[in-house]
Each structure stands twice: as structure tokens, then as C-alpha cells.
Amino acid sequence: MFLTLAGASVAVNSAVFPAGTIPAQEEGAIVRKIGLTGWIFIGILLGAACGHLIGKPLLAVSQPMGTVFLTLLKMVIVPLILSSIITGVAGIGDTGRLGRMGAKTLVYYLTTSLLAILTGLMIVNLVKPGVGAELGLAPLKEEIAAEGTGVLDILLRMIPENPVQAAAEGRMLPLIFFAIIFGVFITRVENETGRPVQSFIAGVFEVMMKMTRFIIHLTPFGAFGLVGSIVARTGFAPFIPLGKYAACVVAALAIHGCLTLPLLLRFVGGINPVKHIKAMAPALMTAFSTASSSATLPLTMECAEARAGVSNRTSSFVLPLGATVNMDGTALYECVAVMFIAQYYFSHGQHDPLTLAQQTVVVLTALLASIGAAGIPLAGLVMMSVCLHAVGLPLAGIGLILAVDQVLDMCRTTINVWSDSCGTVIIASTEGETGIKVRAGR
Numbered sequence: 126m127f128l129t130l131a132g133a134s135v136a137v138n139s140a141v142f143p144a145g146t147i148p149a150q151e152e153g154a155i156v157r158k159i160g161l162t163g164w165i166f167i168g169i170l171l172g173a174a175c176g177h178l179i180g181k182p183l184l185a186v187s188q189p190m191g192t193v194f195l196t197l198l199k200m201v202i203v204p205l206i207l208s209s210i211i212t213g214v215a216g217i218g219d220t221g222r223l224g225r226m227g228a229k230t231l232v233y234y235l236t237t238s239l240l241a242i243l244t245g246l247m248i249v250n251l252v253k254p255g256v257g258a259e260l261g262l263a264p265l266k267e268e269i270a271a272e273g274t275g276v277l278d279i280l281l282r283m284i285p286e287n288p289v290q291a292a293a294e295g296r297m298l299p300l301i302f303f304a305i306i307f308g309v310f311i312t313r314v315e316n317e318t319g320r321p322v323q324s325f326i327a328g329v330f331e332v333m334m335k336m337t338r339f340i341i342h343l344t345p346f347g348a349f350g351l352v353g354s355i356v357a358r359t360g361f362a363p364f365i366p367l368g369k370y371a372a373c374v375v376a377a378l379a380i381h382g383c384l385t386l387p388l389l390l391r392f393v394g395g396i397n398p399v400k401h402i403k404a405m406a407p408a409l410m411t412a413f414s415t416a417s418s419s420a421t422l423p424l425t426m427e428c429a430e431a432r433a434g435v436s437n438r439t440s441s442f443v444l445p446l447g448a449t450v451n452m453d454g455t456a457l458y459e460c461v462a463v464m465f466i467a468q469y470y471f472s473h474g475q476h477d478p479l480t481l482a483q484q485t486v487v488v489l490t491a492l493l494a495s496i497g498a499a500g501i502p503l504a505g506l507v508m509m510s511v512c513l514h515a516v517g518l519p520l521a522g523i524g525l526i527l528a529v530d531q532v533l534d535m536c537r538t539t540i541n542v543w544s545d546s547c548g549t550v551i552i553a554s555t556e557g558e559t560g561i562k563v564r565a566g567r
């Protein structure tokens with residue numbers, strides 16, 4: 126299934142756009158050449174330019190455009206998260222039968238994602254890019270912030286009294302809790318009544334991925350509307366803190382990718398990190414340019430097997446699962462982004478400072494959001510709502526960070542794929558594989 130998704134998601138980069146005056150064939154070629162990333166940049170630049178030149182009157186057009194885009198994103202969140210988490214957890218449940226390797230893989234995924242999140246949390250708490258920032262976000266609605274914030278409150282809120290009601294109210298934590306348990310138990314019903322349910326939900330997941338991709342194609346319009354509204358309302362002031370926030374994400378990703386993972390490679394797997402990065406270079410460059418772990422998957426497998434010498438048995442198990450479940454870069458980014466938005470509201474006196482308990486919730490939800498995120502461009506942005514909602518922050522922050530999300534997506538996807546590849550070779554090495562070509566000291 127993952128390979129099918131991988132093939133399909135390559136199409137994301139060839140955005141389809143409304144017809145202009147250019148002849149259809151030529152226009153198609155131009156549209157494809159620019160690609161989704163290019164169109165989003167154009168949307169951002171046009172939005173910024175129009176916001177600056179036209180000012181407040183632009184809001185009449187840009188605000189509805191931004192709102193429609195955000196609402197479409199919200200529309201897919203509940204079914205996407207439910208089906209994605211159930212399918213992912215059921216996948217892990219299946220692999221549980223693979224015994225030791227399944228357990229090692231799971232431990233690796235969770236450990237590296239947590240280390241990544243903690244790196245992000247440390248940097249964002251040190252730099253505080255959101256404190257005192259002028260982001261021009263609408264004031265917080267009282268009722269959202271008023272929910273209890275103690276550990277016990279949060280834990281109690283995680284258990285849904287009624288999952289349907291939680292879904293209707295958009296309360297993500299209880300929904301995720303339900304999805305995880307459902308995913309675990311779905312693999313326990315092995316007869317002909319259980320299997321159709323599992324494949325039905327896997328089917329729903331694929332449909333939701335297609336819908337999400339369609340909505341992501343509309344990002345250039347959304348970017349125009351959201352960035353245009355920000356600039357029309359507040360000028361270019363928000364871009365300085367946004368730049369600081371982006372720098373925090375990139376710095377934390379660099380620490381995780383260039384320090385933490387190489388240390389694990391060297392000391393847990395006995396692997397030479399430089400040799401391994403050279404072996405994986407084609408996959409990493411593809412991840413950077415496509416911003417899609419799933420689209421990169423065939424190449425990641427090819428590099429891991431042919432260039433790093435991992436067996437097909439290990440790579441075909443660890444990598445496809447990792448492409449959707451193990452996203453260190455995405456987890457780190459979720460955490461930094463939520464903290465950035467929280468710092469903004471806190472320093473404007475509209476939100477209590479995030480308590481230790483709430484920061485723990487941010488860490489946990491960032492982990493869950495990264496597990497739930499699909500391996501396609503901007504999926505992390507879609508999942509952001511889970512983390513924001515968990516600590517009582519409004520989704521409007523998503524519109525803001527969208528302005529710099531393209532570049533961050535490319536960087537975090539590279540780290541996602543890098544972490545998957547490190548996991549494969551570490552697991553292969555600890556399983557005693559002899560064909561590994563990137564060992565230290567050879």
C-alpha cells in the first residue's frame with residue numbers, strides 16, 4: 126500500500142491550475158515545470174505584494190480565500206487522523222508478530238522522535254522566537270483557553286466519553302486515544318469479520334490522502350489569501366519573528382540530523398555516519414526536493430540496499446513503515462511551531478504560559494501528530510491542529526506559519542528520510558547482518 130501511495134504522491138508536485146490565455150498544451154508544460162512548491166512561493170509573494178500595495182481593501186478578497194483554505198484543511202482532519210492512526214497502529218500490531226525486529230523498530234522510532242522533539246523544545250525555549258512578536262493574529266477566544274490545564278485534567282480529557290461526540294467537537298486527543306486502541310484491537314480480530322474492517326479503514330485512509338492532496342493543491346490560493354491578509358493588516362512586521370521561528374526549526378533539525386542520529390549510528394550500530402550519508406545522498410536529495418517521504422521511499426530502499434548493504438528483509442520492513450510512522454523532522458517541527466504560537470499569545474497576555482504539564486502534552490501530541498502525518502508535502506501542517514487544539518490554541522496560527530512552511534517541509538522531510546535510513550542500518554547491524562557496506566573502521 127505504501128508503495129502505491131508513494132507512486133501517487135509524486136503527482137503532488139505537478140500542480141494543476143486554472144486555464145489562462147496560454148494554449149492548453151504549453152500551459153500544462155509550464156504549470157508542471159513550476160510545480161506545487163513554485164506555485165506556493167508565487168502565492169506567498171503575490172499575497173505579500175498585493176497586501177502591501179492594496180492594504181486593507183484586499184481583506185475583502187484575501188480573507189475569504191484564506192478561510193476557505195483553512196476550513197478545507199479542517200474538514201479532512203478528523204477522518205484523516207482516524208484512518209491514518211488506525212492503519213498505522215494496525216500495521217505496527219501486525220509487525221508485533223515479527224518479534225524482536227518489530228520491537229527494535231518501534232523502540233527506535235519512538236526514541237529518535239522523542240529526542241528530536243526535545244531538541245526542538247530546548248531551542249525554542251532558548252531563543253523564544255514568539256515572545257513579543259507582532260503576528261497580527263486575531264485575539265484568542267476565551268472559551269478555548271479556559272479548559273483545565275493540569276496533568277490530571279489533560280489525562281482525563283484524553284479518554285473520550287463518546288468518540289463520536291469528540292469527533293464532532295474536533296477534540297483530537299480523545300480521538301487519537303480511541304484510534305490507537307481501535308488500531309491495536311483491530312489486529313486481534315483475525316477472522317473474516319475483522320479483516321474487511323481493517324481493509325475498509327485502509328481504503329478510507331487512501332481516499333482521505335487523495336482528498337488531502339487535492340486540498341494541498343489549493344495551497345497557492347490559500348497562501349495568497351493568508352499572507353495577503355497578514356500583510357494588509359500588519360505589514361511585514363510578522364516576517365521577522367517568522368524568520369526567527371524558521372531558523373529555530375532548521376537549527377534543531379540540523380542538531381538532530383548531524384549530531385544525535387550520527388551518534389546513534391556510530392555507538393549503537395557501529396556505523397560510519399559519513400559513509401552512510403554518502404550512501405543515502407540520492408534519497409536525501411530527493412526527499413529535499415519532493416518534500417515527500419512516501420514519494421522518496423523507492424529510492425530510500427534502493428540506496429539502503431544497494432549502497433549501504435542492508436538486506437531486503439530488514440529494509441522492506443523498516444522503511445515502508447518508517448515513511449509514515451517515523452517522522453523525526455515533522456515531530457520536531459510540530460513542537461517548535463506550537464511553542465512559537467504559544468509564546469506569541471502568552472507574551473500578549475492572552476494565554477497562560479504553557480505549564481510543564483502542557484509542554485509535556487505538546488511533546489506527546491507532536492509525537493502522535495508525526496505518527497499520524499502522511500508522507501506527503503505539507504502533511505505536518507495539516508496535523509498541526511492536533512497539537513494546537515490540545516493546549517487550547519486557535520488554528521489561526523497555521524495560516525501564519527504557512528508563509529514559511531515550504532522550505533521547512535523540505536528540510537524536515539530530509540530528516541524524516543535520514544532517520545528512517547539510520548534506523549534500517551542500525552537494526553540491520555544489531556541483527557548481525559554481514560553485508561553492511563557502511564560499517565565504521567572498514
Ligand code: ASP
Pocket residue numbers: 416417418419452454455498499500501502503504505506534537538541
Ligand atoms: N512532508 C513530510 C514528509 O513527507 C511530512 C510533513 O509535512 O511533515 O515526510
